[in-house]
Every structure is written in C-alpha cells, then in structure tokens.
Amino acid sequence: MPSFDIVSKVELQALDNAVNVTTREISNRFDFKGSHLLIELDKKTFQLKLEADDDMKMRQLLDVLVSRANKQGIAPEAFDLSKEGSQSGKVWRKEVKVKNGLAQDDAKKVVKLVKDAGLKVQASIQDDLVRVTGKKIDDLQEVIQLCRTSNLGLPLQYVNMRD
Numbered sequence: 001m002p003s004f005d006i007v008s009k010v011e012l013q014a015l016d017n018a019v020n021v022t023t024r025e026i027s028n029r030f031d032f033k034g035s036h037l038l039i040e041l042d043k044k045t046f047q048l049k050l051e052a053d054d055d056m057k058m059r060q061l062l063d064v065l066v067s068r069a070n071k072q073g074i075a076p077e078a079f080d081l082s083k084e085g086s087q088s089g090k091v092w093r094k095e096v097k098v099k100n101g102l103a104q105d106d107a108k109k110v111v112k113l114v115k116d117a118g119l120k121v122q123a124s125i126q127d128d129l130v131r132v133t134g135k136k137i138d139d140l141q142e143v144i145q146l147c148r149t150s151n152l153g154l155p156l157q158y159v160n161m162r163d
Helices: 012-028 055-071 104-116 137-149
Strands: 003-007 038-042 047-052 086-088 091-098 121-126 129-134 157-162
Touching: 003 137, 012 038, 012 055, 047 055, 055 091, 104 121, 104 129, 104 137, 121 137, 129 137, 137 157
Parallel strands: none
Antiparallel strands: 003 129, 003 157, 038 047, 047 091, 086 091, 121 129
C-alpha cells in the first residue's frame, strides 16, 4: 500500500546559516551601528536568544531573521513569536522557540483534517509524524494538497513516499 509521512522538521544547518547571515547583515546596517545586538542559537533545544537596545530594533531583528530563514527554506511558521520580549535595564531580551517536530495536539489536528475530508486513506500518529496510507497514490496526493491549502499554522513537509 502506498504511504507517506507528514512531518514538521527544521534542519539545524539551515537554521544556523540563517542566524549567521542575519548577524552579518545586521552588523553591516547603518541603523544598527554602535548598538547592542545578540543572536544566540541553542542547538539542543532549538531556541534563539535575542537581545537589542530597544523594541523597534528587536522587531527589525526578528523581521530580518524570519526573512533570511525563509530564504534558507525554513517556513516562517516554524518560529514561535508569541512570547513577548522583556526589558532588563537598557536591553530588550526575547526568546524565540523554533518548532521542531510535530506535537501531539498538532498531529491530532492533521489527522482530523484528513479524516474529515472523506478521502479513502488512513492517517495514524507515530511519535512526531503522521503516516498516511491509501490504496491509490492519487488519494495521497490529494491529502498533500489538502494539507497545503488548509491553514493549520504549521510548517509541514511530506517525506518518505512509498509505493
């Protein structure tokens, strides 16, 4: 039976490249000359620690980071920007979590979407991925199109297609 996996993974090397390109670009910009900026990537927890002089520079830093990550192939939805930054003295700090892996509740959303579509496929949750199996490859391709067009707010990839 044909099958494929729906995953949500961020490649560590692409994320590291995006952080390095952002650091280089920000250090060359005129409006950031002489200001305190810091971007650190914790590779184990997939968390970014950002520091800037004020809130406006923090927003610009985030904008540049997300756009550079998008050029590296990382979807903007992979960054969890919901947590507000805090001010400590003269420095604004913000921690940005990078979503890596499909959480259980997100996997349940994907399975519900597939089952509600009424296609002749089965979707099952396996750790941090959703495996979709069906009798026809065309049905599986319809599931991929359905996931792409629905607005789940998740960066999804479709891997491991088998006949």
